[in-house]
Amino acid sequence: MAEILTVSRSHDVALQGAILLYGEGPGQFSYATAHRMVSDASGRPVIGAGVPLNRMALIHAVRQVAANALPKGEFLTPNVLSISATTVTWWCPAASRRVFFKCEEFGERNAIVAHPALVFQASHSGFSVFALQGEDRPGPETALFEPPYFNTWDHGRICIGSAQVPKQIDVASISGWEEGFFNSAFTHPNHGGKRVAYERGVYAFWKDMLDGKFPDFPKQVLVPMKLTLAQLIAGKLDN
Numbered sequence: 001m002a003e004i005l006t007v008s009r010s011h012d013v014a015l016q017g018a019i020l021l022y023g024e025g026p027g028q029f030s031y032a033t034a035h036r037m038v039s040d041a042s043g044r045p046v047i048g049a050g051v052p053l054n055r056m057a058l059i060h061a062v063r064q065v066a067a068n069a070l071p072k073g074e075f076l077t078p079n080v081l082s083i084s085a086t087t088v089t090w091w092c093p094a095a096s097r098r099v100f101f102k103c104e105e106f107g108e109r110n111a112i113v114a115h116p117a118l119v120f121q122a123s124h125s126g127f128s129v130f131a132l133q134g135e136d137r138p139g140p141e142t143a144l145f146e147p148p149y150f151n152t153w154d155h156g157r158i159c160i161g162s163a164q165v166p167k168q169i170d171v172a173s174i175s176g177w178e179e180g181f182f183n184s185a186f187t188h189p190n191h192g193g194k195r196v197a198y199e200r201g202v203y204a205f206w207k208d209m210l211d212g213k214f215p216d217f218p219k220q221v222l223v224p225m226k227l228t229l230a231q232l233i234a235g236k237l238d239n
Helices: 055-069 171-182 201-210 229-233
Strands: 004-006 012-014 017-022 031-039 045-052 080-083 087-092 095-103 107-115 118-123 126-131 143-145 224-228
Touching: 017 045, 031 055, 080 171, 080 229, 087 171, 087 229, 095 171, 095 201, 107 201, 118 171, 118 229, 126 143, 126 171, 224 229
Parallel strands: none
Antiparallel strands: 004 012, 017 031, 031 045, 080 087, 087 118, 095 107, 118 126, 143 224
């Protein structure tokens, strides 16, 4: 009996066939054969005899698989800004949240501090965060600012390190991505451009934050980027 796979649809699917690709080297395909699955003496599925796969049959198979691989409908919560087959972009209003530090300069410290409004983006190419100066839900022309955090590279890239983040990129996983960011320890400023415009530097800024100097996040320290939300969503982030 063929192996049954339970998937997140209203029915089960069973292994029906196989396509074998031939070529002169890895990633070089010049010929394909299609095979039905048959059962051996013990009932396990094995690949049966094949036939050459013509162009139309190959296109039909790929289209069917692609249609079922598309993202399924999801309820979009108000924090979601954009969703595609590979990327989810959302925002967090300004709020007070606990931060954790583990570095030579501070030792192990944590405190509840004010954060600016943030835009997050999770995609197959990485995890990113950006700061906002406004309090309202951002729109296409909203300007993005450098994230004022340790563990981030230029262009908002987050160094995930040992942080626990979801494997899925969908609306249902947003809270898991946020928790992975906020619950991990900030260990060091990454190489690159300036993260905060603070006279005594980023270490002094976060020491003052941890010591409670700023009851509200000081937006004047945010460093502007030449990037809008629309450009981020369109994939026009500079590399």
